[in-house]
Amino acid sequence: GAGVSQSPSNKVTEKGKDVELRCDPISGHTALYWYRQSLGQGLEFLIYFQGNSAPDKSGLPSDRFSAERTGGSVSTLTIQRTQQEDSAVYLCASKRGYQETQYFGPGTRLLVL
């Protein structure tokens, strides 16, 4: 079946602009995660959604970052007033149950000029 998809695959923006990154998880997966992959920082957890529960936002680096998940499926990660240090690959992953494996999307490569 189809895996996790993300769009856009690449995004170039100017410092100070807002961006929205989209994630379509695997159908039926109740858990959804956002991670950031940047040079020198490795892979960092950003936010986690599980069903209708309140999201775990403990990894968001600042209040410029937010995410929502509509209808328990598609998720959007929004970065407001982008900064150059936001340049990274943003990865989305989804999972069906507690013991299950996380499946990753291809990522969105964000470049802030």
Added chain:
Amino acid sequence: AQRVTQPEKLLSVFKGAPVELKCNYSYSGSPELFWYVQYSRQRLQLLLRHISRESIKGFTADLNKGETSFHLKKPFAQEEDSAMYYCALRCLGIKAAGNKLTFGGGTRVLVKP
């Protein structure tokens, strides 16, 4: 807080030679350990997890709780093993941890012909 350390950023070996990627973790509770791999231009994918105790593509990893390590080994490296490898940890039994993965910084493996 939990932490995963991969001391080698780059490992270069010749085809047919053994390869060992080191992973150490710090976590006071019960962990679940994973190895993820990212081949060039492909998405991050699970290689193996310690609870499965299986060998994938000739790779094995044993969780050593005494040494808090989960080193990845392969006796005879192949050129197709060239990739980025990430060790990751999940906190078991703590709902607040949300099943998020904590990743190491990654090790790039280059297998030379």
